[in-house]
Amino acid sequence: MIFIWTSDLDTGIEIIDEQHKRIVDYINMLESARRKKDRQAVAHVLDELVDYTCSHFAFEESLQVEAGYIYATPHKAVHAIFIKRIASYQEKHNAGEDVAEKLLAMLGTWLVHHIKRDDMAYVAEIKNQIDVIVQDKEQAGWLSRSLGMFFK
Numbered sequence: 001m002i003f004i005w006t007s008d009l010d011t012g013i014e015i016i017d018e019q020h021k022r023i024v025d026y027i028n029m030l031e032s033a034r035r036k037k038d039r040q041a042v043a044h045v046l047d048e049l050v051d052y053t054c055s056h057f058a059f060e061e062s063l064q065v066e067a068g069y070i071y072a073t074p075h076k077a078v079h080a081i082f083i084k085r086i087a088s089y090q091e092k093h094n095a096g097e098d099v100a101e102k103l104l105a106m107l108g109t110w111l112v113h114h115i116k117r118d119d120m121a122y123v124a125e126i127k128n129q130i131d132v133i134v135q136d137k138e139q140a141g142w143l144s145r146s147l148g149m150f151f152k
């Protein structure tokens with residue numbers, strides 16, 4: 001099923017929303033590879049999705065630490081558990097199992113749930129500080145540097 005972005009997933013922080021939308025793009029690319037029954041393409045998109053998602057997580061975690069978000073550590077743990085879950089699907093896929101459909105269902109459900117519950121929670125808590133941090137750091141060149149550091 002194609003994942004359609006809906007406005008209730010907008011956090012209001014543009015840079016975060018752009019990254020979330022890009023993850024959705026990867027999920028949709030994965031769905032199209034699955035439909036074509038192209039196992040190699042599934043593996044390739046999955047690698048890219050994991051790579052990009054890890055970068056997004058690292059970026060989000062650094063913003064939370066900068067803003068002094070009290071739940072930064074548990075949020076980071078939730079990200080780590082998710083990456084482990086995807087890794088186990090990747091292993092199964094590489095071992096020849098047909099897991100793409102299950103994986104896609106998990107990805108969509110997890111992302112919606114995580115954005116609506118966990119990401120919205122930190123945004124609501126530190127929105128003002130994040131705006132200031134992003135603005136300050138943008139001026140100081142931090143944003144482009146850290147984007148370059150987290151995203152290839």
Ligand SMILES: [Fe+2]
Nearest residue numbers: 060114118119
């Ligand atoms: Fe998150």
Ligand SMILES: [Fe+2]
Nearest residue numbers: 020056060119
């Ligand atoms: Fe996020």
